[in-house]
Amino acid sequence: MSDNTEFVKKLRSVGLRPTKQRLKICKILFDRKNTFHFTISDLQKIIKTKIEEKVSLATIYNTVHSFKKKGYLKEISINSDKSYYDTNITNHHHFLDEETNELLDLDDNDISNLKIKKTIPGKKIKSIEVLVKIANNN
Amino acid sequence: MSDNTEFVKKLRSVGLRPTKQRLKICKILFDRKNTFHFTISDLQKIIKTKIEEKVSLATIYNTVHSFKKKGYLKEISINSDKSYYDTNITNHHHFLDEETNELLDLDDNDISNLKIKKTIPGKKIKSIEVLVKIANNN
DNA sequence: AAGTATTTTATAATGATTCTAAAGTACTGT
DNA sequence: ACAGTACTTTAGAATCATTATAAAATACTT
Structure with missing residues (x-):
């Protein structure tokens, strides 16, 4: 040190x-x-x-x-x-491995043009978070 | 009754x-x-x-x-x-109003062709959940 | 109706998180 | 550098959601 x-x-x-x-x-x-x-x-x-x-x-x-x-x-x-908690503070998303409970970053680019088509009057979108749960093939 | x-x-x-x-x-x-x-x-x-x-x-x-x-x-x-918990057990997503803490259903159709482009070898996708946080305009 | 398996219940236990208030440390002005 | 104030750290207690426990109640089978 x-x-x-x-x-x-x-x-x-x-x-x-x-x-x-x-x-x-x-x-x-x-x-x-x-x-x-x-x-x-x-x-x-x-x-x-x-x-x-x-x-x-x-x-x-x-x-x-x-x-x-x-x-x-x-x-x-x-x-x-x-x-x-996540040290990656950019906009991004996650894989969650249900087997190991581990998280994996998912870049904005790893998701095809995500667009929310519904709107709520008087409200605006603050963030969009996608959680993709994965598990072993078999 | x-x-x-x-x-x-x-x-x-x-x-x-x-x-x-x-x-x-x-x-x-x-x-x-x-x-x-x-x-x-x-x-x-x-x-x-x-x-x-x-x-x-x-x-x-x-x-x-x-x-x-x-x-x-x-x-x-x-x-x-x-x-x-949610009584809607179909595939769907949510708005979360940060002001009121209330949830609102978001249909699969309310989201444009969501596709995950990244894959993890040996793993398959079990579910995809989108959480859209909203708050008051102003 | 009797016997067994499930369920409900009150209560205790657990685990994550927040609160408290006293002791310690960092900063400001001199 | 020093005193005074403001902020931090700390151990331990308190809180809150959830799960476990084990006895009493209920549902089901025969």
Whole structure:
């Protein structure tokens, strides 16, 4: 450790204080090439194994919520067991493997010209989320 | 009360015993013209007001689960607060009004030729669910 | 009507998430 | 650097939806 400059800036840019805990979580979540899909307990496990000092569960919740509110994370609606989060904050969709419960990103381009033909007077579309459930062939 | 013959048959046809509780819930859920979107607590409130005798919460859960397993109800993934159920068991999608938290059915025809262009080897698509979040214009 | 399998029920248990309020840390102005 | 304030972290309690438990009630079969 530790070149945190990038993450310090990132946090500062949206008015979050760069605390030790937020920086640790930042690194775990954003210091990677690919999209990361996780639940709070996934994150907790990773923290437990990768980090020397502990971060309390309440802080993990707080931090993830802050990141979400500031637009660093997206919450995904899959089921009601627990919340899933995604480091890919662009418009996109998901495969959900029913066998493994794993998520896989699905690009906007992977879906043919999706258009909603119905409109509701006085309402506008905020987002469109496609969830494609998949399972083993056989 | 009470021409339950229809519901008795319905339950019998999938091997569910037509108990008093199941018939009551059947009537509330399926004796209506339009699709019904509800949570367990919605259902509990309706039972509390419409029915003379009480039905225990555990039974409401059990019954809804049985109906779901037998294909009379569909579970909808909206958020992680609680489970939502839908009496419309055909392939269809939803508007979710972010202001009121209300659901609205979206027919397959209301969506232009939705095609998933990506495939995963060894996996097949089980279902495709589109959730369109809407909010007030302004 | 008796015997067995299912169902209902109240209540306890669980698990995810939020709340609380005290202790710790970061920032501001000097 | 220092004091004062505002924000964060923390452990633990509280909450809420859901599931488990096991005894009493009901439905079905013969």
